[in-house]
Amino acid sequence: GENVEQHPSTLSVQEGDSAVIKCTYSDSASNYFPWYKQELGKGPQLIIDIRSNVGEKKDQRIAVTLNKTAKHFSLHITETQPEDSAVYFCAALLAGYALNFGKGTSLLVTP
Amino acid sequence: NAGVTQTPKFQVLKTGQSMTLQCAQDMNHEYMSWYRQDPGMGLRLIHYSVGAGITDQGEVPNGYNVSRSTTEDFPLRLLSAAPSQTSVYFCASSERGRGNSPLHFGNGTRLTVT
Numbered sequence: 001g002e003n004v005e006q007h008p009s010t011l012s013v014q015e016g017d018s019a020v021i022k023c024t025y026s027d028s029a030s031n032y033f034p035w036y037k038q039e040l041g042k043g044p045q046l047i048i049d050i051r052s053n054v055g056e057k058k059d060q061r062i063a064v065t066l067n068k069t070a071k072h073f074s075l076h077i078t079e080t081q082p083e084d085s086a087v088y089f090c091a092a093l094l095a096g097y098a099l100n101f102g103k104g105t106s107l108l109v110t111p
Numbered sequence: 112n113a114g115v116t117q118t119p120k121f122q123v124l125k126t127g128q129s130m131t132l133q134c135a136q137d138m139n140h141e142y143m144s145w146y147r148q149d150p151g152m153g154l155r156l157i158h159y160s161v162g163a164g165i166t167d168q169g170e171v172p173n174g175y176n177v178s179r180s181t182t183e184d185f186p187l188r189l190l191s192a193a194p195s196q197t198s199v200y201f202c203a204s205s206e207r208g209r210g211n212s213p214l215h216f217g218n219g220t221r222l223t224v225t
Contacts, residue, residue, distance in 0.1 A: 032211040034213065034214070036214075041218070042219075044214075044216050045216070046213040051211075089154060093211050098169055098170070099144075100170070101146075101155075102153055103151060
């Protein structure tokens, strides 16, 4: 949706390198920020989420950081592997109950 | 658990035809929603429901109707299909009705309108 901007739209990294995807949102009342991974032919799957009372959250090779003042949040994937290749979506919960998604980042990890 | 089940997986319609995309979840989730996914556009919210008997419009509701008569089912109806509705449609559910808990997606319905 137009209230969540995601960059870059495509990202190519070598296996073992780190990948960073950034999102900005417009609604200062947003308080829930999930990240989804979508593999070809499947529905998106949640990989990590963060709430506005937390600045950073980590789960093994994946981390998300949130800067509420600047209204942006980022996904960091370390030690990338070929199976990390997929489309990644950020999202922000707007006022009410609507989760708005960014337009997606196609990540390619080359061996 | 089957999770979120969408049927059919593929559908081709002619302009003006009607059809219903089915969505069922077996997790007793309060919240259900429909998204469409178009190349370069990400996921856009069509309609959502925070519980049985309650529905509301999302970002792109025109041309679609929904109802939520049971907790488990959330069908999406196209009354008169148009080529602009060619897309991949995803149904998603979450435990809590406020949209701030993880969404579980089905595997999608690929719709082509000729």
